Each structure stands twice: as structure tokens, then as C-alpha cells.
Amino acid sequence: MSPVTATALWLPPLLIAWLWRPRQAAGPSAWILLIAFGALGAWALWFGLYAHPGEPASFAVWRPTVLYWTLAGIMIMGPLLGWGYPVKIILGTYFALSNREWRWINLGLATVYTILGGANLLVASEASYKDWVGFKYSCMMNLLIIVLFRLNFVWLPILADVSIYLYRRTTAAYRYLSSLF
Amino acid sequence: MPAVERKPENLVELIWPGRRSEQVMLETTGKSGGAGEIFSIDSKPGFVAKIYHATTSQAHLAQYRRKIQWMVDYKPALPQVPVEYQDIVQLAWPEALILRESRFVGFAMQKIAFDRTLELDYLLNRRQSAQEGLDADFGTLVTVSFNLASIINCLHDRRIAIVDLKPMNVKVYKAELYVSILDCDGFHIATDEFRSDAPQVTPEYLAPEFHDKAVAHPEAQDRFALATIIFRLLNYGIHPFSGVASDQYKYPPELAGRIKQGLYPYGKVAHKNVRKVPASVHEAFPDSLRELFDRAFACSGYSRPSAHEWVDALAIYASKHSGQMSPCSKGHLRFAGRPCPTCMRDALIHGAEVRRRSFLARVQAAPARTLQYVKKTLRQTHSSPFQAALAQAQFTLVQLAPPAPISTRNAIALEILWISGLLITYWWTK
Numbered sequence: 134m135s136p137v138t139a140t141a142l143w144l145p146p147l148l149i150a151w152l153w154r155p156r157q158a159a160g161p162s163a164w165i166l167l168i169a170f171g172a173l174g175a176w177a178l179w180f181g182l183y184a185h186p187g188e189p190a191s192f193a194v195w196r197p198t199v200l201y202w203t204l205a206g207i208m209i210m211g212p213l214l215g216w217g218y219p220v221k222i223i224l225g226t227y228f229a230l231s232n233r234e235w236r237w238i239n240l241g242l243a244t245v246y247t248i249l250g251g252a253n254l255l256v257a258s259e260a261s262y263k264d265w266v267g268f269k270y271s272c273m274m275n276l277l278i279i280v281l282f283r284l285n286f287v288w289l290p291i292l293a294d295v296s297i298y299l300y301r302r303t304t305a306a307y308r309y310l311s312s313l314f
Numbered sequence: 315m316p317a318v319e320r321k322p323e324n325l326v327e328l329i330w331p332g333r334r335s336e337q338v339m340l341e342t343t344g345k346s347g348g349a350g351e352i353f354s355i356d357s358k359p360g361f362v363a364k365i366y367h368a369t370t371s372q373a374h375l376a377q378y379r380r381k382i383q384w385m386v387d388y389k390p391a392l393p394q395v396p397v398e399y400q401d402i403v404q405l406a407w408p409e410a411l412i413l414r415e416s417r418f419v420g421f422a423m424q425k426i427a428f429d430r431t432l433e434l435d436y437l438l439n440r441r442q443s444a445q446e447g448l449d450a451d452f453g454t455l456v457t458v459s460f461n462l463a464s465i466i467n468c469l470h471d472r473r474i475a476i477v478d479l480k481p482m483n484v485k486v487y488k489a490e491l492y493v494s495i496l497d498c499d500g501f502h503i504a505t506d507e508f509r510s511d512a513p514q515v516t517p518e519y520l521a522p523e524f525h526d527k528a529v530a531h532p533e534a535q536d537r538f539a540l541a542t543i544i545f546r547l548l549n550y551g552i553h554p555f556s557g558v559a560s561d562q563y564k565y566p567p568e569l570a571g572r573i574k575q576g577l578y579p580y581g582k583v584a585h586k587n588v589r590k591v592p593a594s595v596h597e598a599f600p601d602s603l604r605e606l607f608d609r610a611f612a613c614s615g616y617s618r619p620s621a622h623e624w625v626d627a628l629a630i631y632a633s634k635h636s637g638q639m640s641p642c643s644k645g646h647l648r649f650a651g652r653p654c655p656t657c658m659r660d661a662l663i664h665g666a667e668v669r670r671r672s673f674l675a676r677v678q679a680a681p682a683r684t685l686q687y688v689k690k691t692l693r694q695t696h697s698s699p700f701q702a703a704l705a706q707a708q709f710t711l712v713q714l715a716p717p718a719p720i721s722t723r724n725a726i727a728l729e730i731l732w733i734s735g736l737l738i739t740y741w742w743t744k
Binding site for chain 1: 678681682685686688689692693720722723724725726727728729730731732733734735736738739740741742743744
């Protein structure tokens with residue numbers, strides 16, 4: 134993919150996101166996650182699409198660990214610094230849970246990410262390259278779980294809203310065109 | 315009244331039975347058919363003259379003369395009508411030969427009062443017949459069918475067949491319900507002393523065995539046409555060979571083809587390839603009539619019910635005193651002991667319309683209703699307690715928070731960030 138095509142693909146959605154952004158104030162945990170992902174995304178764009186020949190080959194082993202430990206660090210530091218529980222941003226606010234429950238979930242997810250980051254390095258150094266690749270992809274299961282949560286609780290209602298809006302507009306347009314003939 | 319045009323060629327001689335002759339003057343009426351033109355006769359208001367076109371060949375005129383001469387001499391006995399209806403003309407039968415300068419040119423027949431009659435075609439459509447001043451209930455239709463069968467029975471008794479029997483050639487007296495058959499000079503005659511063919515046919519009323527060939531048995535043809543007319547009269551104009559083909563069946567588009575293949579879907583035993591027209595009310599007919607229809611359309615030749623059988627079958631329904639036609643709860647006449655065909659038809663027509671509208675409304679509303687249901691389910695905002703319970707039943711483990719009070723656009727903006735985050739995560743972990 135050429136740099137121009139890549140830019141044409143990621144820039145418009147971000148522009149829309151900026152234009153349609155909520156005007157409510159975001160919490161500190163949301164900001165820190167946004168900044169972290171901005172940095173990780175910039176790295177990914179730079180080394181994945183624009184820089185040649187890309188990042189150093191030895192860094193590939195560290196990549197999952199950097200992500201997991203970054204997230205784990207944010208989740209551990211967030212409550213300590215009084216920024217709330219970042220897990221609320223990751224899972225979304227679909228569940229009416231008490232702060233105690235959120236604290237435990239936050240801690241649980243931070244522990245999982247810490248272990249995953251360490252396990253990645255361990256497997257990369259001890260197991261074969263093929264097994265390491267298998268381990269990496271099996272870790273993507275947590276990514277899939279988050280996608281499913283998001284799909285069920287957020288994307289489907291949005292899709293329903295958009296579909297109803299489009300259906301009404303199409304029906305109105307059909308009636309208008311019918312009245313013309 | 316327009317001035318009478320007294321041309322010398324309109325002076326003709328009438329030759330009545332017994333060879334009594336009379337000179338009369340013809341007056342043009344402007345009515346013309348395939349074979350000739352109709353004139354009124356100035357001194358005979360009860361008669362009209364049919365003068366064959368000048369283009370008719372001498373050979374044809376000679377044939378016509380022989381036939382008309384025989385018809386004038388042998389008028390068939392017709393069903394008795396009450397004394398007060400003596401002016402009713404049941405057959406436009408030739409009554410006198412017409413000669414011009416001693417040459418045969420046509421014949422005189424009794425005049426049918428067109429203002430008192432309507433074409434039988436109109437009775438096939440209730441609205442049309444009502445507009446013409448005849449409220450065609452089932453009592454009326456059965457009576458008309460009976461009267462038509464009676465006349466044909468009389469003709470068949472004399473070995474005379476109509477052959478081209480069709481609603482257009484039949485008139486119905488609106489008040490008296492007697493029928494009148496036109497174009498008698500086209501009838502088939504097969505007596506011992508005289509024989510004359512009738513080549514004219516109409517495919518929609520032609521028996522299957524005579525398609526693509528001459529009508530070898532004219533009375534069998536009449537039996538088929540009579541049954542077809544009665545079926546259409548009683549079944550709201552639906553032709554006995556119109557139907558709906560089953561899937562994959564190669565159904566002839568025109569009625570003639572369906573008649574030829576015997577695709578009759580209204581039998582007591584259903585046809586395997588053709589279904590009835592949904593608006594048909596034939597199931598409200600009594601068994602005696604249905605059996606006659608089945609014989610008429612499923613059999614061939616002289617196995618079909620004769621006009622006499624039709625007269626016998628219809629007589630009890632045409633008689634007011636037999637009690638075989640009784641009113642339904644809405645006052646429509648129906649065959650005793652059978653469902654009301656009028657109510658059945660109303661239910662079929664209006665029911666189908668109501669169902670069609672309701673179905674269309676449901677189809678139109680379905681996408682929006684589905685989306686609303688999905689939305690309510692996801693947001694846990696069902697107003698119906700049952701649906702709310704049903705929707706909540708899936709999430710009994712964890713209580714869900716109320717939806718965030720943000721617009722769809724804001725939600726889309728957040729999700730773009732979310733998807734970007736997921737893509738970044740994917741890149742970092744792949």
C-alpha cells in the first residue's frame with residue numbers, strides 16, 4: 134500500500150471523529166489511554182507504512198510486550214494517581230457495577246496484561262519461532278472478546294439508529310418521488 | 315323521426331308461408347352485420363328485414379334461399395310463454411322470404427325490442443347488468459339459464475343446432491327473463507328432408523373435439539357451448555377453462571388451447587395441473603349442477619348433458635315455488651343447503667383486498683419495526699412487560715447501565731477512535 138493510499142484511508146475517519154466528537158469533558162483515564170494509543174498508533178503508522186525498511190528486526194519480539202505492559206502500567210497507575218479505572222474505558226460503561234467491582238476488574242486485567250507481556254518474552258526466548266507466532270495469535274483472543282462486547286452493546290444500537298434514519302429518509306424520498314409521477 | 319327514404323330498390327315483396335305475397339317498403343336502420351343489413355318494414359312495425367349484402371354471390375344466395383324457405387315453412391315449436399308475454403320473441407326466426415324484382419334478397423323476422431332486452435354478455439358482469447337495469451341475482455341467472463336451455467332443447471328436438479352459440483348472440487328480456495336467440499339463418503339443420511351446414515364458430519365456446527376441424531356433431535357442440543354459458547352465468551363470468559397453472563406446467567395462454575387440452579379445473583375431482591381461479595364460487599353450486607358441468611367439460615360428444623337434462627336440472631331452481639332457492643342471512647338468493655355464492659364471492663374479493671393491504675402495510679413497516687425491536691432489546695427499553703422480560707432474560711447475570719446520553723454522531727466518533735485503537739492493538743500484537 135502506498136503512503137498516499139494509506140493516508141487517504143486513515144485520515145478521513147479521524148477527521149469525522151474530530152468533527153463529531155462529544156463535547157462533554159473526558160476523564161483523565163480516557164485521556165491517558167488516548168495519548169498512549171496515539172503514540173502507539175503513530176509508531177505503527179510510521180514503521181508499518183511510511184518508514185523504510187521499517188523498525189529494527191529485533192523489536193518484533195518486543196512489540197506485544199510493549200503493548201501489554203503499557204496497558205498494564207496505565208491500569209495500575211490510573212487508580213493510584215486518582216484518574217479512575219481505565220478498564221471502564223476499555224470495556225465500556227455497559228455494566229452498572231460498583232467501584233469495588235471495577236477496581237477488581239481493573240486489577241485483574243492489569244495482571245493479565247502483565248503476565249501476557251512477560252509470557253511473550255519467555256515464549257520468544259525459550260520456544261521456537263513457530264510456537265511464538267502461535268502464542269501471539271492465541272493472545273488475540275482477548276482482542277476478539279473486546280470486539281464482541283463492543284459489537285453487541287455499542288455497534289449494533291448505532292447500526293439500528295443509522296438504519297432507522299436511512300429507512301425513514303429513503304421512505305420519504307420514495308414518497309416524494311412517487312408524488313412527482 | 316327521420317324522413318323515410320323511399321328508393322325504388324327498397325320496394326320489395328314478402329312471401330309468407332302458404333306463398334301469400336305482399337309488397338312493402340323497407341326503411342334503413344343503419345344496423346349491419348357480417349352477412350346482411352337490417353331494415354325496418356314500413357307497414358309491419360313488428361317485423362324487421364335482413365337483406366343480404368349486395369356482394370353476396372349468387373351461389374350463396376341460392377343456398378340461403380333454400381334454407382330460409384325451409385325455415386319459413388317449418389318454424390319450430392318454442393317453449394310456452396304466458397299470455398301476457400305473447401309479444402316476446404324467443405327466436406329471430408325467418409317468417410317470410412323477401413324478393414326484389416322476383417330475386418331473393420333476404421328474409422323478414424319478428425322484431426326484438428332492444429329497449430326491453432340486453433345482451434347475455436352483460437349478465438356475466440353484475441355491475442354492467444345493474445347499469446342496464448337488471449339486478450342479476452342467482453334466481454335471475456338460474457331462470458335465464460333455464461329459459462336458454464329450454465329454447466335449445468326445442469331446437470334440438472327438431473334436429474336444429476345453433477353451433478355458433480355464444481352470449482353475444484343471445485338477448486335477455488330484462489323484466490320477463492326470457493331469452494331471444496339471434497342470427498337464426500346461421501343455424502345447422504339436419505332433418506330428413508333438408509340439410510344445411512353452419513360453418514361459423516367461436517373458439518371460446520367450441521368443444522375440444524372440433525378445434526382445427528369441422529363441427530361434425532352440431533348438437534354435441536351446442537351442449538358444450540350451453541354448459542359453458544351456464545357456467546359463466548352462475549360463476550360471475552369465469553370461463554370453465556380459465557384457471558391458474560401449477561408451477562412448471564406449460565399452460566396455453568388462450569382459452570381455445572386450454573379447451574383443446576381439456577384443462578378444466580372446477581371438477582369435483584381437482585385437476586392435477588391447473589387450479590381454479592380464486593374468485594370462483596362453483597363450490598356453492600348444488601351437486602346436481604356440478605355433476606352436469608363435470609360431464610360437459612370432462613366428457614366429449616353426446617356424453618355431455620343434453621339441453622333437456624339442463625332443463626330438468628334447472629327447473630326446480632328456476633321455479634319460485636319449489637323452495638330450492640333460499641335467501642341467506644344477508645338476503646342473497648342461494649341454492650338451498652349450499653353456501654351463499656354472493657357472500658362467498660364478497661368474502662373472496664374483499665377478503666383478498668383486505669389481506670393484500672394488510673400484508674403490504676406489514677411489509678412496509680417490517681424493517682422499521684424490526685430495527686426498533688432490536689434497538690429496544692439492546693437498550694433494554696421495551697415498553698411491553700412481556701417483551702421487556704424476554705429481553706432482560708438474556709442478561710440476568712449482570713445489570714446493564716442505562717445508555718449514554720449522547721447522539722448517534724458522537725457515538726460514531728467514539729467508535730472510530732475505538733476501531734482505530736483495535737487496529738493499533740492488532741498491529742502491535744500480530
